[in-house]
Amino acid sequence: MTFSLIARCAKTGQFGMVISSSSPAVAARCAHVRASVGAVASQNITDPALGPLLLDELAKGMPADRALLAVTDGRQHIDYRQLLVIDALGRTAIHSGRQVLGIWAEAQGKDCASGGNLLANPGIPAAMIAGFETAKGHLGDRLIAALKAGLAAGGEAGPVHSAGLKIADKLDWPLVDLRIDWSDSPIEALETAWKIYRPQMSAYVQRAQDPTEAPSYGVPGDE
Numbered sequence: 761m762t763f764s765l766i767a768r769c770a771k772t773g774q775f776g777m778v779i780s781s782s783s784p785a786v787a788a789r790c791a792h793v794r795a796s797v798g799a800v801a802s803q804n805i806t807d808p809a810l811g812p813l814l815l816d817e818l819a820k821g822m823p824a825d826r827a828l829l830a831v832t833d834g835r836q837h838i839d840y841r842q843l844l845v846i847d848a849l850g851r852t853a854i855h856s857g858r859q860v861l862g863i864w865a866e867a868q869g870k871d872c873a874s875g876g877n878l879l880a881n882p883g884i885p886a887a888m889i890a891g892f893e894t895a896k897g898h899l900g901d902r903l904i905a906a907l908k909a910g911l912a913a914g915g916e917a918g919p920v921h922s923a924g925l926k927i928a929d930k931l932d933w934p935l936v937d938l939r940i941d942w943s944d945s946p947i948e949a950l951e952t953a954w955k956i957y958r959p960q961m962s963a964y965v966q967r968a969q970d971p972t973e974a975p976s977y978g979v980p981g982d983e
Contacts, residue, residue, distance in 0.1 A: 799846050824847040
């Protein structure tokens with residue numbers, strides 16, 4: 761019910777993920793990023809607890825493939841899960857269990873990995889990789905390009921209704937955490953939210969770190 765891509769920006773060290781699904785609020789359950797550690801997609805009959813577990817293994821210094829093995833080996837119901845992992849060096853690993861739903865596929869590229877289930881066709885993850893690798897600009901721009909490429913290639917077998925973009929930079933909390941939890945055009949709405957949020961992004965970081973040096977809030981009553 762999902763197609764997603766996880767990635768690392770080699771220039772900034774940021775980690776990010778985009779995802780879309782026919783289910784509501786997909787990013788609330790499936791998107792996991794941690795500064796200086798990595799990113800994880802936990803999808804297909806989702807167990808959200810697997811995301812933090814995998815990030816904990818990466819934080820110990822494990823490469824993506826060993827972290828994935830540490831979490832999946834012998835775990836109950838793991839055949840129902842699809843997991844994508846990227847580590848601090850941009851290495852990736854994917855687990856797609858035998859009970860993954862419908863047409864499913866996976867693909868890996870430089871500093872990125874993509875996977876999906878209940879897809880319109882098996883070429884969606886490869887299209888997302890190509891969309892990401894050919895896009896320019898901020899990691900968020902490239903992630904949105906990947907999501908749009910997946911949709912253009914066919915996306916999910918049915919209509920999608922939710923989407924999310926999540927990016928970790930240097931702080932304990934995400935630099936970007938944008939979600940469209942229910943919409944008839946969630947990817948378009950997510951792109952709009954990103955375009956609005958991006959110019960304000962650094963100001964929110966500044967307000968957290970030192971509000972005395974932060975720019976004006978720009979809202980009625982702020983003088």
